[in-house]
Amino acid sequence: MPQNGAIGDNVRPSLAEFIKSQRPDWDPHKFICFADLGAFRRDYVKHTLECEIGELTSLDQEVIESLRQHEVLTENIEKQFERKLTFGEHLSDKIAEFGGSWKFIITFGSVISVWIVLNVLLLLNRGFDPYPFILLNLILSCLAALQAPVIMMSQNRAEARDRLRSEKNEPAQAGRSSRATTVSAIW
Numbered sequence: 469m470p471q472n473g474a475i476g477d478n479v480r481p482s483l484a485e486f487i488k489s490q491r492p493d494w495d496p497h498k499f500i501c502f503a504d505l506g507a508f509r510r511d512y513v514k515h516t517l518e519c520e521i522g523e524l525t526s527l528d529q530e531v532i533e534s535l536r537q538h539e540v541l542t543e544n545i546e547k548q549f550e551r552k553l554t555f556g557e558h559l560s561d562k563i564a565e566f567g568g569s570w571k572f573i574i575t576f577g578s579v580i581s582v583w584i585v586l587n588v589l590l591l592l593n594r595g596f597d598p599y600p601f602i603l604l605n606l607i608l609s610c611l612a613a614l615q616a617p618v619i620m621m622s623q624n625r626a627e628a629r630d631r632l633r634s635e636k637n638e639p640a641q642a643g644r645s646s647r648a649t650t651v652s653a654i655w
Contacts, residue, residue: 472501472502473499473500473501473502473504473505474499474500474502474505475497475498475499475500476494476495476496476497476498476499476500477496477497479496479500479505482512483508483509483512484496486508486511486512486515487500487508487512490508490511513531553625557621557625560618560619560621560622561622561625563615563618563619563622564618564619564621564622564623565622567615567618567619568619580604583597583601583604584601584604587599587601
C-alpha cells in the first residue's frame with residue numbers, strides 16, 4: 469500500500485476529470501503522490517473559482533496559496549492563549565480538568581467509602597470521625613467551596629478563549645463563507 473500517495477480511483481470524480489484533462493496520459497487506476505494530488509487540487513479550485521466568479525480577489529488568492537503551502541487559514545488561538553496563562557491560571561485549568569473527570573469521581577468515591585468503612589466497621593464506631601461523620605462533612609464542604617471558584621475561573625478563561633477565536637474569525641468569515649461553500653463543494 470502506498471505511503472505517500474493515493475490510488476487514483478479514490479480521488480473525487482470531478483477532480484479526476486480535471487487531472488485527466490491536464491494530463492491525458494494519467495491512469496486513474498494507478499498511484500498518485502500527495503504532492504501532485506495537492507497541486508492538482510489547488511489548480512482545480514483555482515480553475516473552478518475562475519469559471520464561477522471570473523477574476524479572483526485577494527482573498528481567493530489567499531485561499532489558493534494556503535492550499536499550495538498546506539497551511540490553515542485560521543490562527544491557532546489555543547497556543548496564543550496558553551502562552552499568556554499565569555501559574556495560577558494553568559493550575560486552575562488542571563484542577564478543573566481533573567475535577568470533571570471519571571478519575572476524580574472514582575477516586576473521590578473510593579476515599580469516602582474507605583473513610584466510612586474505617587470509621588464504622590474497623591474502629592467499631594470509635595474512629596477519628598464516628599457516625600454522623602461531621603469531619604467528613606466539613607472536608608466535603610471545604611472541597612466544594614474551593615473547587616467551585618477554581619472551576620469558574622477555568623470556565624471564564626474558556627469563554628474568553630472562545631470570544632477571542634470568534635473575534636479573529638469574524639472578519640474573515642464574511643468573505644470566506646461563500647468561497648468556503650464553493651471550495652468544499654469542489655474539494
